[in-house]
Amino acid sequence: METTTPIGKVVNGKKQGEWKTRYVNGNLFEIANYTNDTLNGPRLIYNEEGKLRGKAHYKMGVWVDSSFLYFSNGTINS
Numbered sequence: 001m002e003t004t005t006p007i008g009k010v011v012n013g014k015k016q017g018e019w020k021t022r023y024v025n026g027n028l029f030e031i032a033n034y035t036n037d038t039l040n041g042p043r044l045i046y047n048e049e050g051k052l053r054g055k056a057h058y059k060m061g062v063w064v065d066s067s068f069l070y071f072s073n074g075t076i077n078s
Contacts, residue, residue: 003022014037015037019032025048030043041057041058042057047072051072056068
């Protein structure tokens with residue numbers, strides 16, 4: 001499962017806002033949000049077919065709230 005280099009905005013040498021990483025086939029692998037190079041906000045992970053595989057929420061680098069994992073048919077796994 002090879003992915004591309006993440007793409008997003010860098011301000012003063014630090015990741016800011018939404019960053020996207022794709023599989024080599026072009027489908028999304030991950031969408032993550034950053035503030036000053038630290039995970040902050042939703043993080044979504046997709047399988048190679050482009051279906052949502054998991055999601056979590058971060059507040060300044062700390063995992064908060066619930067996270068979800070999904071089966072390939074879209075139903076919640078855990």
